[in-house]
Amino acid sequence: MDVLQELYETVLSRKEAQVEGSYTCYLFEKGTDKILKKCGEECSEVIIAAKNKKNPETVGEISDLLYHLMVLMVNEGIPFNEVEAELARRSEKTGNLKQFHQVDRDS
Ligand SMILES: N=c1c2ncn([C@@H]3O[C@H](COP(=O)(O)OP(=O)(O)OP(=O)(O)O)[C@@H](O)[C@H]3O)c2ncn1[C@@H]1O[C@H](COP(=O)(O)O)[C@@H](O)[C@H]1O
Numbered sequence: 733m734d735v736l737q738e739l740y741e742t743v744l745s746r747k748e749a750q751v752e753g754s755y756t757c758y759l760f761e762k763g764t765d766k767i768l769k770k771c772g773e774e775c776s777e778v779i780i781a782a783k784n785k786k787n788p789e790t791v792g793e794i795s796d797l798l799y800h801l802m803v804l805m806v807n808e809g810i811p812f813n814e815v816e817a818e819l820a821r822r823s824e825k826t827g828n829l830k831q832f833h834q835v836d837r838d839s
Contacts, residue, residue, distance in 0.1 A: 736798065740812040743802045759803050767807050770800045 746756035781790040
């Protein structure tokens with residue numbers, strides 16, 4: 733998570749201080765709807781790249797999506813460690829497949 737946390741910190745610093753030529757500052761200026769739109773677009777691009785079995789492209793699109801999710805988190809005031817803690821909490825529980833998913837898979 734270190735590289736992701738560093739990215740989050742960079743994004744947070746862009747929210748706190750204007751930097752000339754910064755794409756992140758441009759997104760914060762545009763506001764929530766623009767940030768949500770970018771998250772949606774990047775998500776679709778991940779799906780298309782993966783569907784086309786283009787792994788190098790998919791890696792790029794996943795990175796774009798993660799960046800835009802960090803922008804969304806900062807915009808919504810969600811601290812990085814809240815997501816980190818949620819993932820850690822979930823990692824303590826395995827065997828998460830629900831019964832109805834098993835029925836779906838078997839039929
Ligand atoms: N990880 C990223 C990152 N990933 C993608 N992008 C930008 O996201 C944009 C997405 O491209 P699109 O073609 O979808 O969008 P666009 O047409 O350029 O712009 P829109 O009008 O659609 O918003 C591109 O301009 C990319 O440069 C990023 N911009 C910044 N970062 C990180 O943020 C840091 C700070 O960047 P600045 O805020 O620009 O200083 C950088 O050092 C990086 O670590």
